[in-house]
Structures are given as structure tokens and as C-alpha cells.
Amino acid sequence: MELLKRWWIVSRRRWLVLAVCLVVALVGVSAYNVTVHTQYTASTQLFLRAPDVKTSAGAYQGDLFSRQRVQTYSKMFQSDDLAQRVIDRLGLKLTPQQLVSQVSASTVKDTVLMVVSVTDPSRERAANIANAYGDVLDSYVAKIEYIDNNPDIPPLVQVVTRANPATAVPTGYPLWLISAAALVGALVVALALIWLLERFDTKVRSRRAVEAITGSTVIGQFARNKVLSRNADVDAVFDADENFRQAALRLSINVDSILHRLPDLSKPPVLAVVAPRHGDGATMVSRTLGRAFAERGRSVVEMQFGSESELSEPQHAHAGSITITTVGLTPLLTAKAFDYRLDAAKEGADIVILDSPAFTESVEAQVLVGAADVVVQVVDADASTHSLTEIADGTRVIGTPVLGVVVNFARHSTTVDGRYL
The missing domain is CATH 3.30.1890 (Bacterial polysaccharide co-polymerase-like)
Structure with a gap:
């Protein structure tokens, strides 16, 4: 049964290969029927x-x-x-x-x-x-x-x-036999091509593969949300989509549980959310995690980093408060300047969340990871093993403990290794 589930998942993902092989077989049978004269x-x-x-x-x-x-x-x-x-x-x-x-x-x-x-x-x-x-x-x-x-x-x-x-x-073979042979041949070729594509696929296809490459446990997962992809309004989706809300709250509880088991954390703890590439959804995860903590009565400070000058702006909260601070990237390279901003952000907060730039695209991301107490890695369910290995090795070199991995844009199956659909 497990093997059938895996083949069904792979076939759904590689349906184009199967369709092309079947179309080629159909065209071949049609051409044979037209060109070969019956004897x-x-x-x-x-x-x-x-x-x-x-x-x-x-x-x-x-x-x-x-x-x-x-x-x-x-x-x-x-x-x-x-x-x-x-x-x-x-x-x-x-x-x-x-x-x-x-x-x-x-x-x-x-x-x-x-x-x-x-x-x-x-x-x-x-x-x-x-x-x-x-x-x-x-x-x-x-x-x-x-x-x-x-x-x-x-x-x-x-x-x-x-x-x-x-x-x-x-004389010769009847058309139905030719058609059956073409169908079987097309299926064999399609399965062979699919096997080769899966064998040399460089993308991460299962929860078990993510955990094996990063060496960390998957602590959260978010499915692809069409509404969120259109307007990027985390609060609106959090209020409207109960599944999304439950996934966010579950992630915040997992983060809390692990933080309580870690010794020597600063008060409040500083959590860096980082992804290998821009577009993997690190910003969405950091905002969602902040909203989930606020929903549970925590005071949250989120620090974002971009080209804009520093500003602080209070934002409405549910059973708590969320403060979003945008900081330019230049001060990050000066440890004293960044520490000053970080210390200011800690005042009155229960947790500080750093929305880091893409790890493989910005050297400032390494500074943020080094300044944080713990790291949450965000990966796209369609990420390549290369980018995942790069961020895993990079955070391991810096030495900041990895709290866990959040898989974004994922829809897992019921297979043993948690294959993504």
C-alpha cells in the first residue's frame, strides 16, 4: 500500500511525462493505421x-x-x-x-x-x-x-x-493488438522516465528528507494559500482561515515548548526567522508567528530589515501587542549600532522576532543569525537540496541553535516519510 501511495504521488507530480508518452503512442498507432496497407x-x-x-x-x-x-x-x-x-x-x-x-x-x-x-x-x-x-x-x-x-x-x-x-x-497484427502494445510500451517508457527524474531530482520531496538534510525537526507547516499569495495580508488570512490559524498557533506552541527547554536564553529570547532564498516565505512565517504569539497574550516585537530608515509603528493586536520595526541593512554590519537597536526592541517584549533577509542572498542574514538566541529555518516544500544544505551548513558554522524547520507551501501525504503532494 505504501508503494502504491508513493507511485500515485509521483505520477500526479509527473503527469506531463505520462501524458506525453501516451500521446506519442496514440500518434504512432494512428500513423501506423494510416500508412500501413492491409494485406x-x-x-x-x-x-x-x-x-x-x-x-x-x-x-x-x-x-x-x-x-x-x-x-x-x-x-x-x-x-x-x-x-x-x-x-x-x-x-x-x-x-x-x-x-x-x-x-x-x-x-x-x-x-x-x-x-x-x-x-x-x-x-x-x-x-x-x-x-x-x-x-x-x-x-x-x-x-x-x-x-x-x-x-x-x-x-x-x-x-x-x-x-x-x-x-x-x-495478415499482420490486428489494430487492437498494436494499440495494446503501444499503450504498454508508453507506460513502460513513462515509468522509466519518471524513475530517472525522481532518481536525479534535486528538490526536497518529503518531510523526512527535510529533517535529514537540516538535522532539525519540522516544527510547523503551512499549506499554499491563494488569498495570502494575492494580498500578503497575514492578519486577514489569520482571521478568515481557521486551518491557517490553527497551523500558526500550533507553531507558536512548538516554539514555546522548545524555548522553555533551552538553557541560557536572554530575556526576552531573540528568534531569527531565516530562509535560503527570497520568496521562500520567511516574512510570512515571522508575521504569522508574531500574530500567533499575540493571540496567546504575548507582547511581540518584530524587526524587519530593508532599505528604509528605521521606524517604529504600533500595530493592532489580539490579546497582546505587536510592534514592527523596520531597520536599514547598513547598521547590521556595525555590531554596536545593531546591539543598541536590539536592546531597545527588547524593552517590554516577551519575544523578539527577527525577519531575516534571504540567507544565501545577503551577508547581513549571517549577522542576524549570529545575534539571535535561536533560529527557525523556513524552507519551501519545492526547495532544492543545494539551498537547503547551504543554509543548514551556514547556521551550523555560526553556531546559533536551530529551533526547528518550518515547511512552507506544503501539502503532505499520508506516506510514512511524509511526502509532499
């Missing part, structure tokens, strides 16, 4: 009687002699002379070599019956050629046996069953 095979059945040759040894006058004779006669259908007789009889516009390539003869086991089969694009012509071979074979054999002028010897070849255009059967 029909008509057959006539002949009875061959051995001539009464009195000088033959007794062992060859019986049934064994007759069967060996039939085997010999079946080789005559490769004769250009016999083919020319059929061409003259029917007025065909073919060379003997062309006609010979359309004709085959086989014997019925343990009998003196021979089946002559003719393949041709036309049912009628295939039947006419097969019947013509049956008609001219007797005179041809009689000539070879030197009995063509002896009226006392009955015909050596007799037609048992004449070919009928209505009973001519199409």
Missing part, C-alpha cells in the same frame, strides 16, 4: 496423388513415397515458370519474382494435402491467384513427370477447397 491472405487446399510408377521400389510405392512427393511439389511454388503460367492465365502486371514473393505452400502433417496461400492487398486478387495456382499446378506437374500426354493417368493434383474472397484473412 489479405487467401488459401486453396490441394490433394496430390503420386503417379503409378511401376519401376519404383516397393518401399516408395506406399504412403511414405506420397508424402515425400508432396514435400517436393511444395518447393515448386518458388518456380518462375509456374508463376509465369499464373500471370498469363490472369493477365497480371507482375513479374514472376514479384508473384513468387506473395506465394507460399505448406503441407498438412501426415497427409498428402497441400495448402497454397497468397498474400495481396486485394481480397479478390489473392483468392484468384490462389485458385489459379491450383488450376495450373496439375498441368505443370504432369509436364515435369512426363505424363502430360497420357490420357490413362488421372490428374495428379485435385483442388479440395477453392479460395474464397470472403474468407481471406488480414
